[in-house]
Each structure stands twice: as C-alpha cells, then as structure tokens.
Amino acid sequence: MSLVVIGTLAYDTIETVHDRREDVLGGSATHFAVAASHLVAPRLVAVVGTDFRSEHMQALEARGVDVAGVEVAQGATFRWSGRYEADWNKRHTLDTQLNVYEHFDPKLPEAYRDSAYVFLANASPSVQMRGLSQVEAPAFVVADTMNLWIETARDDLGELLRRVDAIVMNDEEARMLSGERNLIRAARRVLEMGPRYVVVKKGEHGAFVMGPDVHFSVPSYPVEDVVDPTGAGDSFAGGFMGFLALEGDHGPANLRRAMLHGTVTASFCVQGFGIAPLADAKEADLAARTDDLLCIVTV
Amino acid sequence: MSLVVIGTLAYDTIETVHDRREDVLGGSATHFAVAASHLVAPRLVAVVGTDFRSEHMQALEARGVDVAGVEVAQGATFRWSGRYEADWNKRHTLDTQLNVYEHFDPKLPEAYRDSAYVFLANASPSVQMRGLSQVEAPAFVVADTMNLWIETARDDLGELLRRVDAIVMNDEEARMLSGERNLIRAARRVLEMGPRYVVVKKGEHGAFVMGPDVHFSVPSYPVEDVVDPTGAGDSFAGGFMGFLALEGDHGPANLRRAMLHGTVTASFCVQGFGIAPLADAKEADLAARTDDLLCIVTV
Numbered sequence: 001m002s003l004v005v006i007g008t009l010a011y012d013t014i015e016t017v018h019d020r021r022e023d024v025l026g027g028s029a030t031h032f033a034v035a036a037s038h039l040v041a042p043r044l045v046a047v048v049g050t051d052f053r054s055e056h057m058q059a060l061e062a063r064g065v066d067v068a069g070v071e072v073a074q075g076a077t078f079r080w081s082g083r084y085e086a087d088w089n090k091r092h093t094l095d096t097q098l099n100v101y102e103h104f105d106p107k108l109p110e111a112y113r114d115s116a117y118v119f120l121a122n123a124s125p126s127v128q129m130r131g132l133s134q135v136e137a138p139a140f141v142v143a144d145t146m147n148l149w150i151e152t153a154r155d156d157l158g159e160l161l162r163r164v165d166a167i168v169m170n171d172e173e174a175r176m177l178s179g180e181r182n183l184i185r186a187a188r189r190v191l192e193m194g195p196r197y198v199v200v201k202k203g204e205h206g207a208f209v210m211g212p213d214v215h216f217s218v219p220s221y222p223v224e225d226v227v228d229p230t231g232a233g234d235s236f237a238g239g240f241m242g243f244l245a246l247e248g249d250h251g252p253a254n255l256r257r258a259m260l261h262g263t264v265t266a267s268f269c270v271q272g273f274g275i276a277p278l279a280d281a282k283e284a285d286l287a288a289r290t291d292d293l294l295c296i297v298t299v
Numbered sequence: 300m301s302l303v304v305i306g307t308l309a310y311d312t313i314e315t316v317h318d319r320r321e322d323v324l325g326g327s328a329t330h331f332a333v334a335a336s337h338l339v340a341p342r343l344v345a346v347v348g349t350d351f352r353s354e355h356m357q358a359l360e361a362r363g364v365d366v367a368g369v370e371v372a373q374g375a376t377f378r379w380s381g382r383y384e385a386d387w388n389k390r391h392t393l394d395t396q397l398n399v400y401e402h403f404d405p406k407l408p409e410a411y412r413d414s415a416y417v418f419l420a421n422a423s424p425s426v427q428m429r430g431l432s433q434v435e436a437p438a439f440v441v442a443d444t445m446n447l448w449i450e451t452a453r454d455d456l457g458e459l460l461r462r463v464d465a466i467v468m469n470d471e472e473a474r475m476l477s478g479e480r481n482l483i484r485a486a487r488r489v490l491e492m493g494p495r496y497v498v499v500k501k502g503e504h505g506a507f508v509m510g511p512d513v514h515f516s517v518p519s520y521p522v523e524d525v526v527d528p529t530g531a532g533d534s535f536a537g538g539f540m541g542f543l544a545l546e547g548d549h550g551p552a553n554l555r556r557a558m559l560h561g562t563v564t565a566s567f568c569v570q571g572f573g574i575a576p577l578a579d580a581k582e583a584d585l586a587a588r589t590d591d592l593l594c595i596v597t598v
Contacts, residue, residue, distance in 0.1 A: 206518070217505075222483040256597075296516050
C-alpha cells in the first residue's frame with residue numbers, strides 16, 4: 001500500500017572521533033525514504049533550497065522515491081551540524097540553519113492524498129498536523145518528535161498524540177515526555193496520552209514497541225564498524241513503515257516483524273556517512289541480516 | 300546435576316535515592332544460591348565471621364542450599380556499602396571491609412568435589428583457580444570477574460580465562476578487558492582469550508551470550524518498580540547456571556533458554572532489598588514471567 005513521509009531533506013556536517021564530513025545528504029525524510037525504498041516506493045514531502053544538488057534528487061529517484069512532493073524554495077537548504085563522542089549515544093548539535101525549512105508548510109500533491117501509511121518525521125507538531133490533515137483517510141499514522149517540541153510545544157504535541165496511531169521516540173525523549181525514568185513506565189504513560197502504540201528506540205540497545213495487543217523488544221543488529229549513526233532512527237522508521245505498507249498490515253504480529261526490518265535497515269545506515277551504505281545494500285544483504293537477527297532473538 | 304558456587308556471603312549497606320538499608324544479607328554466593336535454589340540444590344563455598352546470624356544461615360538452608368561448604372572464621376563477615384544514583388547503572392562503592400574474606404582460601408568439602416556445574420563468583424583469579432582445582436571433573440565452569448582484577452591481576456585472569464568454559468561480565472568490564480568500545484568486538488576479543496562462551500550483562504538493557512555455536516540476545520524483563528539492583532548479576536548467573544544444571548545440558552539451545560531463566564530470576568532480585576523478593580517468589584511467579592518474556596522476544 002502507499003506510504004508518504006513528510007520531513008526534511010538536509011545537508012549535514014558530521015564530526016566523529018574518526019572523521020569529519022561536510023554537506024552530506026541527510027535529513028529525516030531522506031533517510032526514511034531510502035530505507036523504505038527497499039520495500040515500497042515512498043512518497044516524499046519536503047522543501048529544499050535552490051542549492052539542492054540535482055544529483056541528490058536523482059539519487060532519491062533512482063531508489064524509486066516519488067519526489068513530486070518536494071518543493072524548491074528560494075534560499076538555502078536546511079543544514080545541520082553535529083559531533084559524536086566515542087560513545088555514539090552522546091551527540092552534540094553544533095549548528096542548525098533552518099533556511100528554507102523555517103517557513104515549511106507541507107503541501108501534498110493531489111496524488112498523495114490517498115496515502116494509506118503516513119510518517120510524520122520530526123517537525124513542530126503544528127507542521128506535522130498540517131501535513132496529516134491533507135491525507136484523506138490514512139490507515140496508519142506514525143509520528144516522530146524531539147526534546148525541543150516536548151519543551152516548547154507541549155499542547156500541540158498533546159493534540160498530535162491523540163491523532164496518530166503510533167509515536168516513535170528515543171529513550172531520553174520518552175523519559176522527558178512522561179516524566180518517568182523507568183522506560184516501561186515511561187512508555188505506558190505515553191500510551192495514556194493517546195497513541196495506540198509507542199516505539200522506543202534505544203540506540204545500540206535496540207528498540208521496543210508497546211500497545212494494548214503487543215509488547216515486543218528487539219536488540220540492535222550487531223554492527224562492529226559503526227561509522228556515523230546520523231539517520232539511524234529515521235532509517236529504522238523507514239524499514240518499519242515500509243514493511244507495514246508492503247504487507248498492508250499493521251496488526252500486532254506484523255508490527256513485530258516490522259521491528260526486525262527497521263532494526264536491520266538501521267544497521268546499514270550506521271556503517272557509513274549519508275545514504276550510501278543503505279542505498280547500496282542489496283536485497284540479499286538485507287535478507288541475510290534479517291535471518292541473522294531472527295537467529296539472535298529466537299529462543 | 301550438581302552445582303557448586305564459590306563466592307561471598309556478606310552484609311551490605313545500600314543507599315538508593317528512595318531508601319537506605321544497613322546490614323542486608325548479600326554477597327555474590329548468597330544471591331547466586333538463592334536464585335539457583337528455584338531449580339536445584341546448590342552447594343555453597345564461602346567464609347563468614349562469627350557475627351554471621353544463624354537466621355541467615357537458616358534462610359539459605361530453608362531454600363535447599365547446601366551450606367556444608369561455609370566456613371566460620373574468627374572475625375567479622377565481609378561488608379560492602381554502596382550508593383546508587385537515580386540511573387541504576389551508576390553505582391558508587393562507599394566502603395569495603397574484607398574482614399574474614401581477606402584470607403579466604405576456598406575449601407571444598409569432599410562431597411562437593413564431584414560437582415558438575417561450577418560457578419566461580421567474583422574473586423581474585425587466584426582464589427577462583429584454587430577453588431576450581433578442587434573440583435575433580437567439572438562439566439561446565441563459569442566465572443565472574445570485576446574491574447579490580449582486570450586492572451591488578453591481568454596475568455592470573457588470563458590463566459583463569461583459559462580454564463573456564465564461560466565468563467560472565469558486565470558491559471563496562473567487557474570493554475575494559477578487551478580494550479574495545481563496541482560490545483560485539485569486545486565480546487569477540489574476550490573469546491579469543493580462551494573461554495568458549497562470553498555472557499555480557501547490560502543491566503536494564505538485557506544480556507547476550509556469544510560463542511562459536513551461539514549468539515543470543517535477550518532484553519531485561521520489564522520491571523517497573525526497581526528497588527535495589529544489588530545482586531542482580533549474581534541472581535542472573537544463578538538462574539542461568541541453575542537451569543543448565545537442572546537440565547544437565549549446556550548445549551547452545553539450552554544456553555538460550557538458560558539466558559531467559561537468568562533474566563527472569565534477576566527481575567525478582569531487583570524488586571526489593573536482599574534475598575527476600577527472590578526467595579519469596581513462587582515457582583508459578585517465575586513461570587509466568589518466563590512466559591511473558593518469551594512473548595516479548597518472539598517474532
């Protein structure tokens with residue numbers, strides 16, 4: 001079934017303890033779409049500046065991503081700069097230049113309005129809701145969020161949480177939103193805020209999904225050569241949603257399988273900068289890691 | 300089959316952000332034996348002082364623990380004092396009084412020498428090896444260790460690692476011993492040092508076992524009301540080894556099942572101070588959590 005993502009295309013400057021890269025193609029929607037493109041042809045809604053390089057748009061199209069919803073606005077593309085410590089869980093944002101994204105008002109092409117599966121990548125909850133309201137009859141809506149909106153747009157976020165089927169967040173965001181340190185309590189508290197499901201991402205420690213009919217936990221795929229974790233969370237979401245959309249099934253049994261696919265997808269993302277490692281992965285590579293992961297979790 | 304543990308009986312003084320308790324019955328062998336006692340009748344080798352309370356010895360015996368190997372020496376019992384931060388993974392040792400444990404020289408009663416399964420709880424590697432050498436033909440030997448021995452007794456630890464079948468350690472110890480930050484690399488490096496299997500415990504993030512014929516990862520059991528994590532690692536080891544000994548099978552399939560039992564056992568330990576929560580757990584409680592955990596990990 002159809003899948004639409006509303007998010008960012010960006011140029012990232014990334015420092016790790018081993019390397020530094022400038023103007024790497026990134027952004028939530030980029031990583032999500034490339035991940036999902038292994039399973040379906042995702043529809044992309046985003047804004048870029050006039051500096052966005054045509055080869056990057058072509059790279060997305062080459063992956064089967066529908067870029068009809070990408071608006072080109074006067075100005076520069078969103079830029080983010082960050083630094084990771086040796087402990088990959090510790091990330092410092094060095095600079096954020098919203099540029100054309102500052103006035104982003106998502107406009108879904110007519111052809112996108114019948115989308116069944118919807119991913120609202122991290123954005124202000126009001127932008128996320130404006131995007132969502134243009135989808136006629138979504139089957140399953142998942143939103144991401146971040147600490148900024150938890151702190152500054154709590155009411156809007158509350159409204160968003162009542163309108164989505166699932167929220168994906170990392171462990172610290174779940175703790176911040178719920179006010180609970182214990183992650184299980186935190187997840188239960190988030191569920192009380194409205195969504196049917198919550199997916200908590202724990203970086204190298206894996207992820208879990210919780211809802212009225214499912215509680216499933218999966219470890220991260222054992223990657224020995226992490227190069228850059230930027231986009232891992234969005235790649236996870238892309239693999240997760242791509243699998244649900246491919247199957248046209250968001251029942252509890254399929255949510256479990258989708259968690260595996262998200263985990264495997266994210267494992268490729270972290271093995272290089274930008275979209276290359278995931279875009280270059282073959283279906284056989286993904287299938288082999290899915291088999292590996294199944295073996296690692298099967299009692 | 301028979302199971303012997305060589306370790307400590309201790310009195311702990313524990314501070315958490317919620318509470319403080321003095322002279323709680325603790326120690327590695329205590330937690331291990333109580334955990335294993337749900338499955339087999341573990342044999343216990345340890346030393347206590349003349350201040351060790353008879354009701355505590357009776358509590359162990361009431362659990363079916365064989366205390367013939369507990370030596371009573373002139374002096375005071377080993378005492379440990381520690382404080383936990385709100386993040387349970389952060390523990391500070393406030394005081395350690397070795398007392399009679401300072402000169403602990405494990406002496407296995409004649410009847411223990413035929414033990415099949417052997418757990419060498421955290422101690423100096425030379426003490427661990429002196430204990431091990433008294434077991435005639437062990438089927439499966441597992442050792443624990445800590446940062447102190449990695450730093451101060453590296454050669455002895457290396458020799459120990461070549462004499463055991465498996466080592467259990469927490470994530471930071473695995474990193475310290477291997478010099479590798481990435482836990483998968485760290486585990487592989489530890490395996491190169493000799494043991495057939497390594498079990499890495501990650502606290503609230505679960506645990507994994509790795510070896511030539513198995514790689515299995517399990518999340519922690521979702522406990523919402525952690526009271527005191529002291530002894531969780533030893534309780535895990537007790538549930539793990541108890542299950543292997545009960546089945547008389549340490550093949551790769553049974554190691555996976557034993558990881559579940561260790562996880563469930565540890566989940567009771569953390570719900571109170573001392574041995575009470577685990578000693579009081581009924582077999583039906585353990586079975587129910589094992590079923591829960593199976594459901595949480597099954598795709």
